[in-house]
Amino acid sequence: MKRVMLIVAYDGTNYHGWQMQPNAVTIEQILNEKLSELLKEDIQVIGASRTDAGVHAEGNVAVFDTNTSIPGEKISYALNHLLPEDIVIQESFEVEPDFHPRKCDSIKTYQYRILNRNFNLPVKGRNAYHFYRKLDLDKMREAAAYFVGKHDFKNFCSSHTQAKSTIRIIYSFDIEEEDEEIVLTVSGNGFLYNMVRMLTGTLLDVGTGRMSPDKIPELLAAKERVHSPNTAPARGLTLLDIEYL
Amino acid sequence: MKRVMLIVAYDGTNYHGWQMQPNAVTIEQILNEKLSELLKEDIQVIGASRTDAGVHAEGNVAVFDTNTSIPGEKISYALNHLLPEDIVIQESFEVEPDFHPRKCDSIKTYQYRILNRNFNLPVKGRNAYHFYRKLDLDKMREAAAYFVGKHDFKNFCSSHTQAKSTIRIIYSFDIEEEDEEIVLTVSGNGFLYNMVRMLTGTLLDVGTGRMSPDKIPELLAAKERVHSPNTAPARGLTLLDIEYL
Numbered sequence: 052m053k054r055v056m057l058i059v060a061y062d063g064t065n066y067h068g069w070q071m072q073p074n075a076v077t078i079e080q081i082l083n084e085k086l087s088e089l090l091k092e093d094i095q096v097i098g099a100s101r102t103d104a105g106v107h108a109e110g111n112v113a114v115f116d117t118n119t120s121i122p123g124e125k126i127s128y129a130l131n132h133l134l135p136e137d138i139v140i141q142e143s144f145e146v147e148p149d150f151h152p153r154k155c156d157s158i159k160t161y162q163y164r165i166l167n168r169n170f171n172l173p174v175k176g177r178n179a180y181h182f183y184r185k186l187d188l189d190k191m192r193e194a195a196a197y198f199v200g201k202h203d204f205k206n207f208c209s210s211h212t213q214a215k216s217t218i219r220i221i222y223s224f225d226i227e228e229e230d231e232e233i234v235l236t237v238s239g240n241g242f243l244y245n246m247v248r249m250l251t252g253t254l255l256d257v258g259t260g261r262m263s264p265d266k267i268p269e270l271l272a273a274k275e276r277v278h279s280p281n282t283a284p285a286r287g288l289t290l291l292d293i294e295y296l
Numbered sequence: 297m298k299r300v301m302l303i304v305a306y307d308g309t310n311y312h313g314w315q316m317q318p319n320a321v322t323i324e325q326i327l328n329e330k331l332s333e334l335l336k337e338d339i340q341v342i343g344a345s346r347t348d349a350g351v352h353a354e355g356n357v358a359v360f361d362t363n364t365s366i367p368g369e370k371i372s373y374a375l376n377h378l379l380p381e382d383i384v385i386q387e388s389f390e391v392e393p394d395f396h397p398r399k400c401d402s403i404k405t406y407q408y409r410i411l412n413r414n415f416n417l418p419v420k421g422r423n424a425y426h427f428y429r430k431l432d433l434d435k436m437r438e439a440a441a442y443f444v445g446k447h448d449f450k451n452f453c454s455s456h457t458q459a460k461s462t463i464r465i466i467y468s469f470d471i472e473e474e475d476e477e478i479v480l481t482v483s484g485n486g487f488l489y490n491m492v493r494m495l496t497g498t499l500l501d502v503g504t505g506r507m508s509p510d511k512i513p514e515l516l517a518a519k520e521r522v523h524s525p526n527t528a529p530a531r532g533l534t535l536l537d538i539e540y541l
Contacts, residue, residue: 062418107419127415137418170372173307173382174352174534178419289419 052116055123056146057082057096057130059111062137063285064177068104069111078102078138082113085133089126090119099152099293100159103245105285107178110141110292112152156296158222159242162289163235163251179232180251180287186233186258188226194257194264195224195235197271198250206270206278207250208243217243226254236291245282252281297361300368301391302327302341302375304356307382308530309422313349314356323347323383327358330378334371335364344397344538345404348490350530352423355386355537357397401541403467404487407534408480408496424477425496425532431478431503433471439502439509440469440480442516443495451515451523452495453488462488471499481536490527497526 059078067075071083079098086094099112121129123145130140164179166172171181198207198221205217221239228234235251256262270278304323312320316328324343331339344357366374368390375385409424411417416426443452443466450462466484473479480496501507515523 060415060417060419062422109417109419131415136416136421139416139418139421141415141417170305170376170386171381171384172305172354172386173384174305174354174423176381176384177307177422 052118052148053123054114054116054146054148054150055126055143056150056152057113057115057127057143058141059113060109060139060141061107061111062177063102063105063107065137066104068106069098069101078111079113081134081138085130086115086117089129089133090117090121092117092119097152099157100290102288102290103285106288106290107286108290111290112293114146114150114152116148152293156240158238158240158294158296159290160236160238160292160294161242161247162291163237163247163283163287164289165233165235165251165255165287166231167233168231175232176286178286178289180284182255184259186255187260188228188233188258190260190264191233191254191258192226194254194262194267195226195237195250197264197267198224198237202271204243204246204271205276206273207246207253207280209245209249209282210276210279212244214243219243219246224250247288248283248285249280251283251287255283256281297363297393298368298390299359299361299393299395300371300388301395301397302358302360302372302388303386304358305354305384305386306352306356307422308347308350308352310382311349313347313351314343315346323356324358326379326383330375331360331362334374334378335362335366337362337364342397344402345535347533347535348530351533351535352531353535356535357538359391359395359397361393397538401485403483403485403539403541404535405481405483405537405539406487406492407536408482408492408528408532409534410478410480410496410500410532411476412478413476420477421531423531423534425529427500429504431500432505433473433478433503435505435509436478436499436503437471439499439507439512440471440482440495442509442512443469443482447516449488449491449516450521451518452491452498452525454490454494454527455521455524457489459488464488464491469495492533493528493530494525496528496532500528501526 096113096115127140127143166179201220225236341358341360372385372388411424446465470481
């Protein structure tokens, strides 16, 4: 018996997110089906990040146990032949039998893309939120800087979060312009349910002038849940990378 | 009666190209249907560039005649409400009644994206050719420079071309690296059937070392059709822009 890690990239457009659920096609389900078919065993993956419906990934992580004699690093090639075109394994290799992708410390990096122009562009709009109002990037950067550090993010996550603690550390939050796209890249030790999309929704409010950047430290310091930010659409979000420490 | 120009962007993945044909959904057909529905007239667009199945556009051009009282520049907004998400009008405005998008002189710019890494990335792979072999960009740039200028491109187009002359002018041919993507941008006064995809196929042969850059001037000077280059896949190609002179 060995434990194998997969680095998984996908276009989330046609999936109901990562996690298995009745009557909907998910990434986890496809991986379980295709791995079971390939290895002739009943395979159940454990995922690192249960991305929402429509969210994309370049580097989500999953592990599974198998008795196969196929070497870990060959599984990616064989599995990619069975997978649909919108899910591609980037790498596979053996890990310690007790490695758990959600219980080990990691740095997760997400990217949120905003297509900031009058009309949407169909190809780019598949992985970007089309937002036509003008945005003040300096103000957005000022606000994003307040998020960096160890904070209680209870005002920046869904009220449906099941986490025991809403304290998280954000290591960096960069905002870059690439032609007509504004690209937000945020790294942290973990993110609450809908947190990246709500941080983005907040920064969009700052960018349009609806909210002042000075409001952010106030909301981070608040003892109670006093704010429910807009949740930016799933399509703009990509899980770029998970680095285990 | 007025003539209106549309700047049309589309994700070509789900279409059998621009031009109307039986038993297949095309961009031209969708535009005719939705314009006729919007304007309550029988509308037939004339397109500038009949892109192939799977080719994308940010700025293809079409014109049509209409008796509508809707101002030209408002048609884009109204039409976008009726169009599927993968076709978006970028601009609409009135032009001279005798303006013909294929008969007036123009500079066309195409982009070809190559995703040059071991495994494909699903989101980016929708608008890029995944090519895993290492490419020598310096050699590709040397070869591309030979294409710039006025040449007979009979050895770099499909034998099914219906053009009377195979002489075309290429104004520029740039090759840039963006992370793991190699982006070819070519501007010219016109392109023969499959020409951009065959120029790209040739440059890929140069990049892998299968062909020397010095072979290009020889093929451009050849009096006969002596060469049939590989045709790079449609998915990597985007018609960026058509500038009328």
